[in-house]
Amino acid sequence: MAAKQLKNIFLSASVPLPERNPKYYETADIIAIRDAVIALATVVLPMHRIVWGGHPSITPLIYYVMQKLNVNIQDHVRLYQSLFFADKFPEDNNQFQNIVFTENIGDVHSSVMHMRKRMFSENNLVAGIFIGGMEGVEVEFRMLRDFHPNALLLPIASTGAATKIVYETMFPNELKNERLVKDYGYMSVFQKFLLDKL
Numbered sequence: 001m002a003a004k005q006l007k008n009i010f011l012s013a014s015v016p017l018p019e020r021n022p023k024y025y026e027t028a029d030i031i032a033i034r035d036a037v038i039a040l041a042t043v044v045l046p047m048h049r050i051v052w053g054g055h056p057s058i059t060p061l062i063y064y065v066m067q068k069l070n071v072n073i074q075d076h077v078r079l080y081q082s083l084f085f086a087d088k089f090p091e092d093n094n095q096f097q098n099i100v101f102t103e104n105i106g107d108v109h110s111s112v113m114h115m116r117k118r119m120f121s122e123n124n125l126v127a128g129i130f131i132g133g134m135e136g137v138e139v140e141f142r143m144l145r146d147f148h149p150n151a152l153l154l155p156i157a158s159t160g161a162a163t164k165i166v167y168e169t170m171f172p173n174e175l176k177n178e179r180l181v182k183d184y185g186y187m188s189v190f191q192k193f194l195l196d197k198l
Contacts, residue, residue: 006049008123012140013131015057016161024134027160033132039186041065051078056090063092080119084111120147127152130163137162157181
């Protein structure tokens with residue numbers, strides 16, 4: 001499939017850290033977060049492109065799926081990284097050809113916000129998938145809604161953490177579905193709520 005036909009799907013995800021805000025860690029289902037990211041990459045990468053800011057808990061999972069798919073799909077991933085974290089990049093970054101490095105603005109908050117603004121302004125995003133995560137998931141949910149008001153929004157609440165908060169407090173009631181809260185069969189969830197709607 002030619003790169004120009006690929007649809008861009010934004011992924012906001014991370015495994016919450018216990019030393020950060022406990023409201024994220026306490027409800028996080030770490031196995032579900034990993035399963036959901038692997039399922040998303042497995043169903044999306046053969047046909048579309050995933051765009052994400054390379055959280056070190058997520059990038060290795062996407063690379064794992066790329067290896068298992070055993071096809072050259074470098075065009076199907078676009079990884080954003082802020083140079084603020086240049087000394088902490090995960091080794092798996094080296095496996096991706098399409099990395100966009102964004103400027104170090106001098107402090108973590110400004111640098112990450114700059115990276116997010118570039119992710120949302122440089123890509124025509126048709127959907128946003130939210131999995132687990134911390135405060136960044138909440139910020140990115142709002143930003144995606146502002147930058148791409150017609151994008152399909154899919155918070156996988158069963159993964160807990162920030163995504164559960166997003167689902168309960170920011171996701172429109174008319175879009176809520178029990179499967180997003182209780183269904184751990186992520187391949188079929190993404191088929192029904194994402195791929196079938198693209």
